[in-house]
Amino acid sequence: MSAPTVALLIVAGVVIATIVFGSVAVRRLDMNPEQYIVGGRSFGALFLWVLLAGEIYTSFTFLGAAGWAYGRGAPAFYILCYGAVAYGISYFLAPLIWKVGKDHGLLTAPDFFADRYRSKALGVIVAVVGFVFLIPYVTLQLTGLQILLTIAGYGTVDARLAVGIAFLAVTLFVFASGLRGTAWVSIVKDALVLGAVIFAGIALPIRFFGSPAAVVSRVLDSHPHWFTLAAGAAPYGELWFVTTVILTALGFYMWPQSFGAIYSAKSADALRRNAIFLPFYQLMLLLVYFAGFTALLLVPGLKSSAADQSFMLVIQRYYSPAVLGLIAAAGCLAALVPVTGQLIAAASLITKNVMSDVFGASRSERARTAQTRGIVVLVAALALLFWLFRPPSLVELLLLGYNGVTQFFPGVVFALTTWRASAWGVGGGICAGIATLVALQLSGHPSDFHGVNPGLIALGVNVGICFFVSACARGRRPAEGAATAA
Amino acid sequence: MRAAPFRERRFHGGGRSIRCMKALRVALALIPPIMLTFAIPFVNRVEPRLLGLPFLLAWIIVWMLIGPAFYWAIYRLERRA
Numbered sequence: 157m158s159a160p161t162v163a164l165l166i167v168a169g170v171v172i173a174t175i176v177f178g179s180v181a182v183r184r185l186d187m188n189p190e191q192y193i194v195g196g197r198s199f200g201a202l203f204l205w206v207l208l209a210g211e212i213y214t215s216f217t218f219l220g221a222a223g224w225a226y227g228r229g230a231p232a233f234y235i236l237c238y239g240a241v242a243y244g245i246s247y248f249l250a251p252l253i254w255k256v257g258k259d260h261g262l263l264t265a266p267d268f269f270a271d272r273y274r275s276k277a278l279g280v281i282v283a284v285v286g287f288v289f290l291i292p293y294v295t296l297q298l299t300g301l302q303i304l305l306t307i308a309g310y311g312t313v314d315a316r317l318a319v320g321i322a323f324l325a326v327t328l329f330v331f332a333s334g335l336r337g338t339a340w341v342s343i344v345k346d347a348l349v350l351g352a353v354i355f356a357g358i359a360l361p362i363r364f365f366g367s368p369a370a371v372v373s374r375v376l377d378s379h380p381h382w383f384t385l386a387a388g389a390a391p392y393g394e395l396w397f398v399t400t401v402i403l404t405a406l407g408f409y410m411w412p413q414s415f416g417a418i419y420s421a422k423s424a425d426a427l428r429r430n431a432i433f434l435p436f437y438q439l440m441l442l443l444v445y446f447a448g449f450t451a452l453l454l455v456p457g458l459k460s461s462a463a464d465q466s467f468m469l470v471i472q473r474y475y476s477p478a479v480l481g482l483i484a485a486a487g488c489l490a491a492l493v494p495v496t497g498q499l500i501a502a503a504s505l506i507t508k509n510v511m512s513d514v515f516g517a518s519r520s521e522r523a524r525t526a527q528t529r530g531i532v533v534l535v536a537a538l539a540l541l542f543w544l545f546r547p548p549s550l551v552e553l554l555l556l557g558y559n560g561v562t563q564f565f566p567g568v569v570f571a572l573t574t575w576r577a578s579a580w581g582v583g584g585g586i587c588a589g590i591a592t593l594v595a596l597q598l599s600g601h602p603s604d605f606h607g608v609n610p611g612l613i614a615l616g617v618n619v620g621i622c623f624f625v626s627a628c629a630r631g632r633r634p635a636e637g638a639a640t641a642a
Numbered sequence: 643m644r645a646a647p648f649r650e651r652r653f654h655g656g657g658r659s660i661r662c663m664k665a666l667r668v669a670l671a672l673i674p675p676i677m678l679t680f681a682i683p684f685v686n687r688v689e690p691r692l693l694g695l696p697f698l699l700a701w702i703i704v705w706m707l708i709g710p711a712f713y714w715a716i717y718r719l720e721r722r723a
Contacts, residue, residue, distance in 0.1 A: 233702055237678040240706045244675050247713050369694025383696035385686050394683040401679050432713045435706055
């Protein structure tokens with residue numbers, strides 16, 4: 157058999173085996189919306205850990221982190237930092253969100269807003285914004301898949317067809333098994349990715365340079381400034397680093413699929429323990445950096461987006477097709493597993509917060525599960541189309557997406573504190589924040605604010621508008637506020 | 643429309659020791675995030691190297707690893723309260 161056949165057969169075998177495993181694991185479940193969308197709120201600390209790790213660490217985390225280590229150096233460390241900071245925030249925030257979800261039977265992120273602020277209109281705003289920013293994220297996973305399959309096929313096969321087939325299989329899997337299926341396949345994904353990352357981050361440096369520390373010394377010899385940030389307000393400098401870590405840490409749990417994962421917990425305690433132990437998963441990223449640094453020494457000269465392929469190219473060049481197939485299979489699962497969680501989250505936004513809440517479509521549980529499943533297929537088709545005709549600046553779209561979902565943060569925090577914002581304030585703040593982001597993006601100089609992350613500026617506008625509008629609303633209708641507070 | 647009040651407060655003022663414990667938990671919660679954000683410009687250097695790693699990277703890894711100990715401590719304190 158030729159090299160591409162061996163590698164691609166291994167990828168196909170692993171993906172199919174994983175899907176079969178996930179389907180068998182959930183086959184006897186009776187699917188109501190609560191079971192389908194949030195796993196029946198029954199996940200303990202360990203299962204939750206696997207699900208969250210499965211959803212958070214995507215193919216883009218791995219390819220992107222290696223790519224940044226290869227192409228930029230120290231700025232890549234921000235990924236290591238924001239995860240750790242985000243888990244600290246989630247230790248306090250996630251149990252509170254979970255409790256509201258449990259007490260009021262919430263299924264989606266917009267449900268949280270609609271319930272806390274007693275406004276279905278606000279729920280619709282959050283649903284639409286969340287949906288708009290989620291689609292590029294799904295699309296990004298398809299791009300990761302395309303990179304992996306192209307390399308596994310040694311450039312001889314049409315990767316787009318392969319991506320289409322893989323995506324179709326995953327959509328059918330999501331259709332059948334819901335969020336619990338995502339958690340089960342995450343187990344396989346995490347195990348394989350761990351193996352792949354240990355190989356790429358430890359075995360690779362040892363084979364070529366003796367030890368990971370030797371890689372650092374070699375990179376320092378050729379690139380003396382690779383492990384430090386540029387001073388102050390320079391592009392990708394210290395100020396950029398600090399503001400980006402803060403912004404992304406705040407936005408970390410604001411993705412619609414993160415709310416689904418939080419609701420799926422069995423108890424608040426499971427979430428707290430989860431926040432304590434998730435940082436250890438971050439260690440994998442450290443190994444990914446080493447893979448990126450090794451690639452920098454072995455295959456230098458890749459520019460911009462080609463840097464994302466760097467360590468896969470090393471494996472393709474120096475290892476057997478079987479090894480390449482296994483590593484690529486791990487990467488493909490890292491793309492496909494998060495997609496399952498994202499599809500469920502995106503579909504539930506539409507069925508629950510738009511179709512059911514606004515148009516009052518079917519009230520029976522069975523019908524709503526069926527609707528969610530139907531919408532899963534529609535969302536998948538939409539993402540596939542978006543990917544085929546994608547705009548050129550996809551990475552910018554994702555950064556915009558992160559900045560976008562972070563605009564939910566003030567609304568979530570105000571809903572959990574004693575200071576009460578109004579629905580108009582929160583909705584207006586979200587809209588103003590996103591308008592600011594779009595304006596900064598269109599101005600063509602989104603990073604021209606002395607290195608400050610534009611999302612943080614938008615967040616400032618958001619909070620300002622929220623305070624202002626809430627205070628105005630309070631002044632107009634004091635009696636109602638007093639009645640609610642009593 | 644106004645949000646319904648939501649409070650999950652375990653302490654309503656309370657005695658001095660309870661307030662001290664709360665301050666301790668807040669301090670413990672804030673230290674790791676500050677070390678991984680605002681402290682970064684002050685540790686942005688290569689030397690001294692730890693286990694061959696440049697200082698900036700070593701600093702981030704150390705705080706990433708001992709951060710969970712802080713939250714574990716908070717968890718134990720909450721349990722006792």
